[in-house]
Amino acid sequence: MFIFSHASKLSMASVVEQVAPNHKATITFYAGTQTIGGTIAAIEYNNHRVVFDFGTDFRPDPETLAALRELNDDNALRIFLEQRLLPKVDGVYPDAQVTAFPGLIGAAEFPIHTAVIISHLHLDHVGGLLCIDPGIDVYMSDKSLELYNVLSEAGDRPFGHERTFNGVPYYKPFFVGDIKITAYPIDHDCYGASAFIIEAGDKRIAYTGDLRIHGVHSRYTFEYIEAAKHADLLITEGVAASFLPDDYELVGSKEFGEDFYAEKDLDRQFLDLFELKKPILFDFYARNIERLRMIIDTASKTDKQLVLSPKHAFLAKKLLGADVRTTDSLTDADYESDRLLINLPFEQFDSCIDKVASGSIYIHSNSEPLGPFDSRWQAFIDALAIRDIELHSLHSSGHGKAEHIQYVIDQIQPKVLMPVHSLKPYKSVGPNQRILPEIGVTYMIDGGDGQANK
Numbered sequence: 001m002f003i004f005s006h007a008s009k010l011s012m013a014s015v016v017e018q019v020a021p022n023h024k025a026t027i028t029f030y031a032g033t034q035t036i037g038g039t040i041a042a043i044e045y046n047n048h049r050v051v052f053d054f055g056t057d058f059r060p061d062p063e064t065l066a067a068l069r070e071l072n073d074d075n076a077l078r079i080f081l082e083q084r085l086l087p088k089v090d091g092v093y094p095d096a097q098v099t100a101f102p103g104l105i106g107a108a109e110f111p112i113h114t115a116v117i118i119s120h121l122h123l124d125h126v127g128g129l130l131c132i133d134p135g136i137d138v139y140m141s142d143k144s145l146e147l148y149n150v151l152s153e154a155g156d157r158p159f160g161h162e163r164t165f166n167g168v169p170y171y172k173p174f175f176v177g178d179i180k181i182t183a184y185p186i187d188h189d190c191y192g193a194s195a196f197i198i199e200a201g202d203k204r205i206a207y208t209g210d211l212r213i214h215g216v217h218s219r220y221t222f223e224y225i226e227a228a229k230h231a232d233l234l235i236t237e238g239v240a241a242s243f244l245p246d247d248y249e250l251v252g253s254k255e256f257g258e259d260f261y262a263e264k265d266l267d268r269q270f271l272d273l274f275e276l277k278k279p280i281l282f283d284f285y286a287r288n289i290e291r292l293r294m295i296i297d298t299a300s301k302t303d304k305q306l307v308l309s310p311k312h313a314f315l316a317k318k319l320l321g322a323d324v325r326t327t328d329s330l331t332d333a334d335y336e337s338d339r340l341l342i343n344l345p346f347e348q349f350d351s352c353i354d355k356v357a358s359g360s361i362y363i364h365s366n367s368e369p370l371g372p373f374d375s376r377w378q379a380f381i382d383a384l385a386i387r388d389i390e391l392h393s394l395h396s397s398g399h400g401k402a403e404h405i406q407y408v409i410d411q412i413q414p415k416v417l418m419p420v421h422s423l424k425p426y427k428s429v430g431p432n433q434r435i436l437p438e439i440g441v442t443y444m445i446d447g448g449d450g451q452a453n454k
């Protein structure tokens, strides 16, 4: 892999010079190499460019959260760029909106044909989706588009301006100029999640998006491993590796271990709590349709009634064909009843929590606030504790264990590995060459033939 140039230092003219004479595929990262989420990169080949993904970095500190409270559809791009939640990528944003950012080139002025591909609909992959110039084609799996449309109808869409998207079927290649792209289903806690194989000339690049092997669709991940075998370049997430001690030697393995919940193990845990003779509240991330299905099924095994939030009930209706009781007014729900299983989303938490009876159970199952790293976590914990509400965490991560992700890497045996989307990408081991990509540096994708030097 050969470092080509500092894209950030290129003028528009040299960008043209950079691609015109050579027909080698290159990759440049703009964000999300050493953070959890917000990965944005571009693969360029023969004057065409594929950008993936387009999420906003998740930074739940008080200052950022305060700035985000001012967000609306018109100011989204400005706030995201100012807060550095989106990177300054030339040729992606509407020309009229980049004028406030000197040096940033708008989409219409940019000489390279660009398209965007989206792996899945978590905000760290799509938060900036509606800030992309509407003239740029955006592709996502048909199922992601189905989810997007349902969420959007339920009022849950990223900030920015409505636009159209291209849904693509799994396994069927499509082209952006000479770049061939195939979407594969992958096991992640988001309906419609995809990984990609991107082919540029004789080079094959595998981009995993987010993945695991402990969900109900582990088969997808194993299938993708086969499709990606011996890729010239593998770009993979490493969320779980973020939390490994520095002196821990990561060794790939498929084992699950004792202290670990697979998605399929959660139903038993939910059932045990749902059956308690206490008022039960819970929340989970609505885009995890498998968990929604499991909660509906588990609730039906009890003699209690499930009450979903309007958004969760709408998703259940549209994507699972399930009619589940809901309420327009969660503030008026009967929080004293031990006959109800009430879905209380974090957005309604503050307005409802005073009505919740002491001795109730709150099940937190991969929902907001996401964990102690989130500045809202302590207030959430305190609000439960002072009301004597018991917190139970039934968490099954959307991300593979670090050992599992390493196993995926070992199986794929890429010529070059670029681990990203992690606080500690350096924990992931490349069976051949490994590069920890730097933001703004353009690397030639040469299957490890070149020298990784500057």
Ligand SMILES: O=c1ccn([C@@H]2O[C@@H]3COP(=O)(O)O[C@H]3[C@H]2O)c(=O)[nH]1
Pocket: 036, 037, 058, 189, 239, 366, 370, 371, 373, 396, 397, 398, 399
């Ligand atoms: O320091 C941290 C720790 C975690 N997280 C996110 O919280 C999520 C919790 O559910 P999950 O386990 O499926 O995935 C996790 C990550 O995406 C983060 O953004 N920064």
